[in-house]
Amino acid sequence: MSEWRLYGVRIRIHLLFWAVIGLSLLMGMFTEMLTLFIIVCIHELGHVAVARELGWTVTEVQLLPFGGVATMEEAYATDPLDEIVVALAGPFLNVLMMAFSWFCWYTGFWTEEWAVFFLKSNLIIAGFNLLPIWPLDGGRIVQAVLCWYLPYRSAAVSSLATSTLLAALMLGVASLSLHLNIALVALYLLAINIETFLRFPYQFIRFLMEKYRRHHHGEKQEVRALTVSPTAKAIEVSHLLCRGCTHLVYVKGTGVLPEEQLLHAVLFEKKHDTNVNQLF
Known part of the structure; x- marks a missing residue:
């Protein structure tokens, strides 16, 4: 996993992302892959910008093939509404980019084919990140909503248990339908949820x-x-x-x-x- 720092924030690119880039080169789809990389970066910049506006300390951004994960120090005890706003910032920028692609097509600046690709890419990334699985944006939103009604420990354990089950279900369905790319992502999410569940006592102390x-x-x-x-x-x-x-x-x-x-x-x-x- 490669990494570098930008304005004090550690940026890491997961090995899966490099694997996808290498595969895109072999398939002659480097331009499309580069576009997806830029979309993911803008998506994560939305999270980082809003988090910093709220006074949070962003320590790391990890880029994945399906999106990214931003780590903030204040994400444990802050107001649940702030967590929801930060989580929605990324998909919100995807919506703005979808509107931008339509505008570029409408004005003739982009071809219809490229505009549709750009729009669909943003729709897929935003929609996938809104799935109620931790650590995706949707999973963070679910946990924040639960924190309005439950103690933090109960809300976090419940959301992680649900996320683990959903990731396992996603892996099973993708494997049975032979969607290898979705199965790999689901396997990664399942591993992350199991690891987070096992490390939760440490997270609770945080x-x-x-x-x-x-x-x-x-x-x-x-x-x-x-x-x-x-x-x-x-x-x-x-x-x-x-x-x-x-x-x-x-x-x-x-x-x-x-x-x-x-x-x-x-x-x-x-x-x-x-x-x-x-x-x-």
């Missing part, structure tokens, strides 16, 4: 760390009340924390425990199995 950092920097967020039993373990209560908000944890019969104090106990004092009524 979520807690991001919430603690926001407290430390005094960032203002919506405040929610959370009622728990005095015998609930600190780690169990952390599993109830939601994304994009601050909690006041009401411990029955004891008092109100600030979220920052709970996070400090879990992250730095290693009091995972301590009853929350003992954290006062």
Whole structure:
């Protein structure tokens, strides 16, 4: 996998992308492949531009044959609506490019054949990325929507489990219908989802760390009340924390425990199995 840096963002091109480029050269379709590469880059630039406008730190963009994956540091504990806006930024640029291709055909600047190819390419890339499979844009949107109604841990685990099943189904259907290219993409998505699922405990700690950092920097967020039993373990209560908000944890019969104090106990004092009524 090759990589370089642009304005502090690491850009990586997956080996599958180079394989597809090599195949396109053998088939005499380098111009079409180069066009797809440019479309994917513009798609990812949409994510990066909106994320930076929201103040997020973009650490990496990985380019794949079917799109790309942008990694942002703040994507764990931020407002779910911000995540949805960032996820939709890429497909939105695809829609603009589809309108651009129609305009170029209408004015006679492009031939109908090339305009249709450009339009269909954008439609396929946008449509595929909106599939509800992690880490595609659609999968990120599904997880963000779930975060409105569920604690972060429950929302993330549910979306990853669903994504894994959908990727496996996609692989099965593509294999049975002998669509090798789709099967390879589905296999890649399945592997990514399994890896993410296995690494989720680490990702959850990242979520807690991001919430603690926001407290430390005094960032203002919506405040929610959370009622728990005095015998609930600190780690169990952390599993109830939601994304994009601050909690006041009401411990029955004891008092109100600030979220920052709970996070400090879990992250730095290693009091995972301590009853929350003992954290006062």
